[in-house]
Each structure stands twice: as C-alpha cells, then as structure tokens.
Amino acid sequence: MLERFITSLEETPMSVAGWLAGFFGIIWIRFFLEAFSSPSVSGYLPSDLPTLLHYTLFFLGIIVLAVAVVSVTARISAVAMLRVLLFGLPLIWLAPLIDLLRGGAHMSYLSASTPSALLLSFGTYFGSFGGASITFGLRLELGLALVLLGAYVYTHTKRLLPTLLAVFAAYAMLFVMASLPVLFAFALPSGSGEGPAAWSGALQLSLIARDFLHPSALYSAYRTLELLFDAAMAQAWYLVIAAAGLVVWYRSQPGMVRALARNVRPERVAHYLLAVVLGALIAFGEGSRIAGDIFDIVTLVVAALAVFFSYQFAITINDLVDEPIDAVSNRSRPLPSGALTRAQMHDVAIVYGLAALAGALALGSYATFWLFVFGACAYVYSAPPLRLKRIPLLATALSALATLALMLLGFFLISANQALAAFPAPIAFLVVIAITLIANARDLKDIEGDRAAGIWTLPTLLGERDARMLIGALSFLATLLVPIFIPLPLLWLPSILAGGVVWVGLVRGAGERFLFTLYFLYLASVVLVVAASFA
Numbered sequence: 001m002l003e004r005f006i007t008s009l010e011e012t013p014m015s016v017a018g019w020l021a022g023f024f025g026i027i028w029i030r031f032f033l034e035a036f037s038s039p040s041v042s043g044y045l046p047s048d049l050p051t052l053l054h055y056t057l058f059f060l061g062i063i064v065l066a067v068a069v070v071s072v073t074a075r076i077s078a079v080a081m082l083r084v085l086l087f088g089l090p091l092i093w094l095a096p097l098i099d100l101l102r103g104g105a106h107m108s109y110l111s112a113s114t115p116s117a118l119l120l121s122f123g124t125y126f127g128s129f130g131g132a133s134i135t136f137g138l139r140l141e142l143g144l145a146l147v148l149l150g151a152y153v154y155t156h157t158k159r160l161l162p163t164l165l166a167v168f169a170a171y172a173m174l175f176v177m178a179s180l181p182v183l184f185a186f187a188l189p190s191g192s193g194e195g196p197a198a199w200s201g202a203l204q205l206s207l208i209a210r211d212f213l214h215p216s217a218l219y220s221a222y223r224t225l226e227l228l229f230d231a232a233m234a235q236a237w238y239l240v241i242a243a244a245g246l247v248v249w250y251r252s253q254p255g256m257v258r259a260l261a262r263n264v265r266p267e268r269v270a271h272y273l274l275a276v277v278l279g280a281l282i283a284f285g286e287g288s289r290i291a292g293d294i295f296d297i298v299t300l301v302v303a304a305l306a307v308f309f310s311y312q313f314a315i316t317i318n319d320l321v322d323e324p325i326d327a328v329s330n331r332s333r334p335l336p337s338g339a340l341t342r343a344q345m346h347d348v349a350i351v352y353g354l355a356a357l358a359g360a361l362a363l364g365s366y367a368t369f370w371l372f373v374f375g376a377c378a379y380v381y382s383a384p385p386l387r388l389k390r391i392p393l394l395a396t397a398l399s400a401l402a403t404l405a406l407m408l409l410g411f412f413l414i415s416a417n418q419a420l421a422a423f424p425a426p427i428a429f430l431v432v433i434a435i436t437l438i439a440n441a442r443d444l445k446d447i448e449g450d451r452a453a454g455i456w457t458l459p460t461l462l463g464e465r466d467a468r469m470l471i472g473a474l475s476f477l478a479t480l481l482v483p484i485f486i487p488l489p490l491l492w493l494p495s496i497l498a499g500g501v502v503w504v505g506l507v508r509g510a511g512e513r514f515l516f517t518l519y520f521l522y523l524a525s526v527v528l529v530v531a532a533s534f535a
Contacts, residue, residue, distance in 0.1 A: 002151075002155060003155050006084065006152065006155055009083055009084045009087050010077070010080035010083055010084055011083075012083055012087075014083055014086070015347065016347040016350050016351065017347075017350055019082065019083075019086055020350070020354070022086050022089075023059075023060065023063075023086060023089065024056075026086075026089045026090055026092065026093075027055070027056060027059045027089075027092070029090075029093060030059070030092045030093055030096065031052070031055060033093055033096035033097060033100070034095075034096045034107065036096070036100055036104070037095075037096035037097070037099040037100040037104050037105070037107075037137070038096065038099065038104065038105065038106050038107040038135075039104070039106075040226075048227065048230075049361065050212070050227045050230035050231050050234065051226075051227075051230045053230070053234045053358070053361050053362060054230040054231075054233045054234040054237070057233075057234050057237035057238055057241060057358065057362075058233070058237055059092065060237075060241055061177065061237040061240045061241045061244070062174070062177060063082075063085055063089070064240075064241050064244045064245050064248055065173055065177065065240060065241075065244040066081075066085070066149075066170055066173065066174075067081045067082055067085065067244075067248050068244040068245075068247040068248050068251075069166075069169045069170060069173050070149065070153065070166045070169070070170060071247075071248065071251050072247070072251070073162070073165050073166045073169045074153045074156065074157055074162050074163070074165070074166040075157075075162075076153065076156050077251075077252065078248045078249075078251040078252040079252040079253075082248070082252075084152065088145075088148060091141060091144065091145055091148075092141065094137065094140065094141045094144070095107070095135065095137035095138045095140070095141040096137060097137070098136065098137035098140055098141075099135050099136065099137035099138075102136060102137070105135040105136065105137070106133070106135075107133065107134075107135050107137075107138060108133040109133060109178055109179065109180060109181045109182070110126060110127070110133055110134060110175075110178045110179045110181075110182060111133055111181075111182065112127075112179070112182050115186065118179060118182060121175075121179075122172075122175050125139065125143075126139060126175070126178070134178065142174060146167050146170060146171055149166065149167060149170055150163050150164075150166070150167045153166045153167070177240070180233065180236055181199065181229075181233070184199070184232070184236070184294055184295070185198045185199060187293075187294040188202050188293055188294060189293065199225075199229065199232075200225055202291070202293055202294075202295055203225065203228045203229065203232060203295065204228075205291045205293075206228075206232075206291055206293065206295040206296055206299070207290055207291075207295070207296050207299045207300075207413060207414070208228050208231050208232055208235070208295055208299060208364075209228055210416065210418070211299070211363060211364045211366060211367065211412065211413055212227070212228065212231040212363070212364035212365075213227060213228075213364065213365070214364075214365045214366075215418045231362065231364065232295055232298070234361075234362040235298050235299060235302045235362045235363075236298060238302050238305070238358060238359055238362050239298060239301060239302065239305070242305055242355070255339065256339075256340060256344060256348075259334045259337075259339035259340055260312075260334065260340075260348065262332070263315070263319070263333055263334055264312070265315060267512065267513070267516040268311065268315075269308060269311055270516075270520070271403070271516070271519075272307055272311055272402075272403065272406050273304060273307055273308070274520070274523065275403045275404075275406040275407045275410065275431075276303065276304070276307055276406050276407070276409055276410035276413075277410060278407055278410065278523075278527070279406070279407035279408060279409060279410025279411035279412075279413075279414075279423075280410040280411065280413060280414045281410075281527065282407075282410075282411055282423070282424065282427065283410070283411045283412075283413075283414035283415035283416075284414060285530075285534060286415065286417070286422070287416075288414050288415045288416045288417070289416075290414060299363065299413070300413075302359055302362055302363060303359075303363055303367065303409070303410075303413055305355075305359055306355075306356055306359025306360050306362075306363060306367065306371060307371070307374075307406060307409070309352050309355040309356040309359060310356040310359075310360075310371050310374055310375055310378075311378075312352045312356075313349060313352035313353045313355075313356050313375070313378075314374075314375065314378030314379070314382070316345060316348050316349040316352055317349060317378070317379065317382050317383055318378075318381075318382040319333055319334065319335055319345060320335070320342065320345055320346070320349070321382050321383055321384065321387070322382070322449075322453075323335045323336065323342075324449070324452070324453055325446060325449035325450060325452070325453045325455070326449065327449070328448050328449035328452050329445060329446045329447070329448055329449030329450070330445075330446070330449070356371065356375070359371075360372070363413070366409075366412040366413075366418070367409055367412070367413065370405045370406065370408050370409035370412070371405075371409065373401070373402070373405040374402045374405045374406055374409075377398045377399070377401050377402040377405070378398075378402060380398065381395060381398045381399070389455060389457075390454075390455050390456050391456065392440070392456055392457055392458050392461065393436060393440075395457070396435065396436045396437070396439035396440050397432070397436045399435055399436075399439045400431060400432045400433070400434075400435035400436045400439065401432065403431055403435050404428055404431045404432055404435075407427075407428075407431060408420075408423060411423050426485045426486070427485070427486075429485065430481060430482065430485035430486070433478070433481060434478040434479075434481055434482070435478075437474040437475060437477060437478040438471075438474065438475045438478045438502075438519075440457070440458050440467075440471045440474060441471050441475065441506065441512075441515055442512070443457035443458060443459050443460075443467075444459050444464065444467065444468065444471070444506075445511070445512065446459075447459045447460060447464055458470060458471060468506045468507050468509070469506075469507060471506055472502060472503035472504075472505075472506035472507050473503065475499065475502045475503065475506065476499035476500065476502065476503045477499075478499075479495040479496070479498045479499035479502070479522065480495055480496070480499060482495050482526060483495050486526075486530065488529060488530065488533055490529045490532075490533075491526060491529050491530075494522060494525040494526065494529070495522075498518060498521075498522040498525075501518060502515065502518055505518070
C-alpha cells in the first residue's frame with residue numbers, strides 16, 4: 001500500500017512552473033510561522049528582500065542538494081524525488097509550530113569556534129541543547145525528515161545498506177549546510193577573529209558591502225551587518241543550487257542537458273563575460289581594490305553565473321521566436337533538430353530566467369539594474385511585438401547597449417566610486433559605436449532564414465557579397481575608432497592590422513569562429529597596450 005501511494009506521488013503530472021508555485025507557497029507559510037516562533041533580535045519582522053532571498057535559496061538549496069545526494073547514492077530518479085519531496089515539504093512547518101508551543105526559540109545556523117568543536121557537533125546530532133541555533137523543533141523536524149527519507153529509499157531499494165548510506169549522506173549534507181557560516185569563518189585569513197567578529201570585519205571590507213546596498217541607504221551598524229550576512233548567504237546558496245541543480249538536471253534529463261550544452265554559444269558567452277572583466281579592469285585602473293577573500297571569490301563567481309544565465313535566458317527566448325528561421329539556417333539548434341519540444345524550451349526559459357533573477361538580486365541593486373538592462377535589450381531585440389532585430393543598425397545598437405550594461409556591471413562590482421560619472425565616457429561611446437558597427441557580421445550566417453522570415457538585415461538587403469564588403473568596412477572603421485577614443489599611439493598598429501585582417505577575412509567568406517578569434521586577440525592587445533601605459 002505504501003509503495004502504491006509513493007508511486008502515485010511520483011507519477012503526479014507536474015510542470016516546472018507548477019512545482020515552483022507549490023514550493024513558494026509552502027516556504028512562504030514557513031516564513032509566516034517562523035516570524036512568530038523565532039522573532040528577530042531587533043524585534044522587527046524580517047520581511048526585507050535580502051532576508052527573503054536568503055531563506056528562499058536556503059530551502060531550495062536543501063531540496064536540490066538532497067535530491068542530488070540521494071539520487072546518486074541510492075540511484076533513484078531525481079524527477080520522482082522532486083515530486084515526492086514537494087508533497088513532503090509541508091513538514092518544514094513542524095519546527096516553528098513546535099518551538100512556538102514551547103515558548104519560542106531563536107533559529108540560526110550552527111556555531112562552532114574550532115574544527116574539533118564542529119566535528120563534536122556532527123557526532124552529537126548538532127551538539128548540546130543549550131545553544132539556541134538548532135532548536136528542539138528543528139532537531140525533531142530534521143530527524144523525522146531523515147526517517148521518512150530512509151523509508152522512501154527502502155521502498156525503492158529493499159536493501160538496508162543503500163538506505164543507511166543515503167540517510168547518512170543526507171544528514172552529512174544537512175550538517176554541512178547548517179555549518180556554512182562557520183566554514184566561511186574558517187576560510188578567512190588568520191587573525192580575522194572568530195564567529196560574528198570574523199564575519200563582521202570581513203564583510204565590511206568585501207565586495208558585498210560595496211555593491212549590495214545602495215550608497216544612499218542608511219541603516220544602523222547592526223542592521224547593516226544583518227543585511228550583508230543575508231546577502232553573503234544568499235550568494236553561497238546560489239552557488240550550491242547551481243552545482244547541485246546541474247547534477248539533478250543531468251540525472252533526470254541527460255538528453256536535454258546535452259542539447260542545451262551544445263546550444264550555449266561559447267563565443268558569445270565569452271564576449272559578454274569579457275565585457276564584465278573589462279569593466280572591472282577599468283575600475284582597477286582607476287585605483288579600486290578588493291580584499292580577495294572567500295566572500296569576494298563567491299561574489300565574482302555569482303556574477304559570472306548571473307551573466308551566463310541571463311544570456312542563456314535571452315537565447316532561449318530567441319530560439320522560441322526564431323524557430324522558423326533556425327529551421328532554415330540553424331538546423332542543429334534544439335527546436336529544429338527535435339532535441340527539445342517547445343514545452344521543454346518554455347521550462348528551460350523559466351529555469352534560466354529565475355536563475356538570472358536570483359543571481360542579480362543576490363549581487364545587489366546595481367547588478368540587478370544592469371542585468372535588467374541587458375535582459376531588456378535582448379527581449380525587445382528578439383520578441384514580438386517589437387522584434388527590433390528587423391531594423392538594421394538598431395538591432396546591433398541593442399547588442400552594443402547590452403555589452404555596455406555588462407561592462408558597467410563589472411565596473412560597479414569593483415569600483416569604490418559608486419557613481420555613473422566615474423565610468424569613462426569615451427569608453428562608453430566607443431563600446432556603443434564599435435559594437436553597433438561590427439555586430440552586423442553575425443547576420444551573415446542567417447541570410448536564408450532571415451530572408452524567408454522577412455527580417456531586414458544588411459545581408460538580406462544587399463546580398464551576401466556586397467554585405468560582406470560593407471560589414472568588413474564597418475568593422476575596419478570600428479577598429480580605427482579605438483585609438484581615437486583611447487588616444488595612445490601604440491594602439492594604431494594593432495588596430496590597423498586587425499581592421500585589415502577582418503575586412504579581408506569577411507570578403508573571403510570567413511565564419512564566426514575566425515571573427516571571434518580575431519576579436520579576442522585584438523582586445524587582448526588593446527588591454528596590454530593600455531596596461532603598459534599605466535605601468
């Protein structure tokens with residue numbers, strides 16, 4: 001009977017959007033209950049965005065990581081586990097209800113001053129009951145969750161050893177996740193202090209303190225530290241979800257993951273990530289510096305992932321809209337090749353979009369603004385009713401603005417001067433004009449598909465031969481603009497060489513790989529010349 005019940009749960013029809021809606025509903029009720037059972041130290045309701053983002057990513061991270069661990073150790077379907085876990089998720093209401101009946105208790109992460117103390121807590125089920133962090137309600141809730149997990153695994157395997165292994169792995173995972181702040185403190189340089197003192201000093205010097213809160217925001221020192229802690233933990237959980245989510249996704253739908261991996265378009269991803277790096281280098285060139293500790297490393301990785309997911313969301317929307325064009329010009333892409341259905345691509349768009357949004361929010365207000373600008377440029381470029389890709393030069397100007405937005409993301413991520421005027425205006429104009437000119441080359445590979453769909457591009461209006469001549473000339477002009485906007489005599493030589501090579505290459509039928517290789521080499525030469533001028 002139990003097996004039939006579990007099977008019915010595993011086979012419940014459920015879309016990605018439906019699962020997420022159920023998840024958000026359950027955890028929001030948990031937030032409500034915990035506000036009464038575990039009130040904040042300040043006494044104010046923890047309803048701010050950093051706290052809610054932290055808590056949301058915490059619960060999602062626990063679920064995704066548990067599915068990854070148990071599906072690997074017990075060889076159970078990840079999709080089936082996600083469906084069952086959603087029905088079991090109301091169990092998280094138990095801890096605040098029990099604590100509330102006992103008079104309330106403050107829930108928090110585990111605390112330990114030394115590695116040996118942490119190991120002792122692991123061996124004694126989160127340590128003594130004297131501390132407030134892992135409350136009685138939490139211990140009971142987690143213990144019941146482990147028992148139910150063991151029962152679920154045993155119904156599948158009918159073997160005790162895999163069941164015990166899965167339960168132990170789940171407990172170890174829960175313990176490590178409950179100890180994340182302690183592990184961060186251990187990773188800080190020696191002399192940083194212990195516990196809250198270590199966190200306080202490191203956070204105040206981190207990129208999180210520089211970027212997460214708007215410079216005009218005023219809070220007390222204690223409240224500022226609370227918000228920065230939530231931001232740091234949200235970023236940490238974001239990385240946990242990204243890593244564990246990839247494992248779960250691959251184990252549940254390996255064919256989909258392989259198809260999406262082939263559709264990543266690494267040259268364009270590299271272009272946009274390079275824009276972030278160039279913006280950061282400008283900030284470094286102006287004198288800004290970073291601490292470079294574990295907090296800063298996490299922030300930089302989160303920024304890279306947020307940009308990656310933002311671009312993948314953009315190309316997923318583009319693929320959905322451009323399916324008729326791709327059926328002519330890009331038959332290997334997921335939709336025309338039949339590797340994915342439109343319904344699956346809609347699910348992928350939801351996952352990528354939420355991943356981009358969560359990463360942006362975890363980075364702070366400025367990063368959220370620049371990534372929204374990037375997304376806005378990508379959307380009005382691709383999607384109806386505007387679909388501005390149909391208008392030559394305006395389409396490439398949108399790509400230029402998207403690139404500039406990511407450069408500003410990199411600049412604001414590093415710069416100690418949080419003012420737009422601090423970014424060099426000549427560089428901004430150069431990026432917009434140069435990318436507007438050279439980005440027309442991307443339309444050469446889509447001539448037949450764009451012509452069939454009535455999309456106006458330089459290649460469809462002029463024909464391939466004349467378009468290659470004109471786009472080559474525009475690209476040559478773009479390289480010549482670099483030493484004009486960045487007045488360093490040494491830049492003329494690589495600019496003239498790169499412009500000449502790209503013109504000849506385009507006229508002779510060069511493809512995107514050649515153009516991107518030349519583009520990256522040229523940018524490297526520009527960076528080296530500019531860096532040498534500062535030396």
